[in-house]
Amino acid sequence: MIKSRLCEMIGTKYPIIQAGMGPFSNNNLAVAAANAGVLGLLSTSGLTSRDQQPFVYDAFIKSAEASPDDDMPTAIKKVLKRTHRLTKDKGGIFGINVMVAAEMAAEAKIIIDTAIRVREENPEMKKNFKVIFTSAGDPVGWKDKIKGAGFTWMHVVPSVKGALRCKKAGVDVIVASGHEGGFHTSWEPVHSMILLPAVVENVSDEKTLVVGAGGFCDGKTLAAAFVLGADGAQMGTRFLATEESDFHQIWKEAVVAAGDRGTLVARGFVGPARWIKNARSEEHAKNTLKKSPGVFLGVPDDFTTIDMSLIQFELDSIKAVYEGNKEKALMAAGEAAQRINNMPKVNDMVQTIVKEAEDILRGIQKKHLS
Ligand SMILES: Cc1cc2nc3c(=O)[nH]c(=O)nc-3n(C[C@H](O)[C@H](O)[C@H](O)COP(=O)(O)O)c2cc1C
Incomplete structure (x- = not known):
């Protein structure tokens, strides 16, 4: 054993x-x-x-x-x-x-x-x-x-x-x-x-x-x-x-549905975060590149320096999960999602x-x- x-x-x-x-x-x-x-x-x-x-x-x-x-x-x-x-x-x-x-x-x-x-x-x-x-x-x-x-x-x-x-x-x-x-x-x-x-x-x-x-x-x-x-x-x-x-x-199903290269990294509430790839997270990643490029460069920002629209986007997208709104939902998961069926x-x-x-x-x- x-x-x-x-x-x-x-x-x-x-x-x-x-x-x-x-x-x-x-x-x-x-x-x-x-x-x-x-x-x-x-x-x-x-x-x-x-x-x-x-x-x-x-x-x-x-x-x-x-x-x-x-x-x-x-x-x-x-x-x-x-x-x-x-x-x-x-x-x-x-x-x-x-x-x-x-x-x-x-x-x-x-x-x-x-x-x-x-x-x-x-x-x-x-x-x-x-x-x-x-x-x-x-x-x-x-x-x-x-x-x-x-x-x-x-x-x-x-x-x-x-x-x-x-x-x-x-x-x-x-x-x-x-x-x-x-x-x-x-x-x-x-x-x-x-x-x-x-x-x-x-x-x-x-x-x-x-x-x-x-x-x-x-x-x-x-x-x-x-x-x-x-x-x-x-x-x-x-x-x-x-x-x-x-x-x-919808979050559980999104993990099961995530396929090959099914996640990406973009800004999260307390730093970089790994999200399931969908249109919403792709939009968030593009905004992150513009407004918090340190996520991709290893340069931290915090609540004193970050563009708060990124945080608001995340809060709105988490609310969408609770409403069952797949289009607006941001859902986090690890790369392992692609191996979970x-x-x-x-x-x-x-x-x-x-x-x-x-x-x-x-x-x-x-x-x-x-
Ligand atoms: C949806 C989600 C929420 C998480 N929330 C927390 C959290 O509140 N506190 C924490 O310490 N880690 C959190 N984590 C990280 C996990 O504790 C864990 O370390 C990570 O998921 C391990 O990687 P794996 O997803 O590949 O198993 C979260 C992970 C996921 C997927």
Whole structure:
């Protein structure tokens, strides 16, 4: 049976992480993933959208069995208790994804403080709710809170420099996210084939684990993550296109329909982002070239310098998704979309991935070693 240090560290059956993905919640997806034996990650980005994108917040609240009148901490408490209730019998392991970009630091603090408090108040949750997974920002400064409360801490990075910063910060599991990945990518991107072994070589040791992200979507790519020295693989786009995924049906169908060279990079809310190719994203890429060329040159801009019409275009296009308007929709996905041709149930998909990886790893030994 396939195994790794990741399973030992957090207690999952399989060395796979279901990526945290917004703007939809992952409230049902994370339950299905945890119960299928992988780490299920709740997304929290939808919770920070109450004022700017109320439809995002409402969809999140609905799938959390919370109320539209709930404030953010109450909604978080409800979603954590719900996830625990639905995973405890099967021993599912779950965590919470929190974006800690400077622009979102205040909300990140509320989410992390609430998660810690809710677990303290419900100690039986400790068997299942094990991980705080930070992303999109600097990990330094969060250790005392997260590790002090006894969580396993994971953080995602796009570079060796970022991975070294994680090591300094005291992160347990460093997720190296290559340019193939869906939605937010790096200003200076590196693909998984180069990034993952480089991060492993620089930071992996007896205490620090490395997981690959970006392009991992089946048994072949999971096996490749091990060959490259990782302790597991995180999959986003693959889990998005599943029966239980909370994403809008048009987004899931767009992943399945994306073919050869089915994605492109253009401006996203907090930097460059990978979108499914359609007329709308092609228009967005052209506007990005004019108004935020740093996306293609590796020169960052932020909310103090960017032409806000790009951000408004994205907000309008995300609203279109919630309205089911395919023509105006911008939908993010990784390059893996071109290798995804079905929308299975999460448990069946995990079993298929694991079996394929096991067969490949056994086969490789037979085929390539005398
Ligand atoms: C639709 C979508 C939304 C995402 N949202 C987030 C997010 O809110 N926070 C985050 O850390 N990563 C986010 N990601 C990135 C994933 O967590 C993951 O690292 C990435 O999808 C891995 O690449 P893959 O799509 O090739 O599997 C998102 C990815 C997708 C496709």
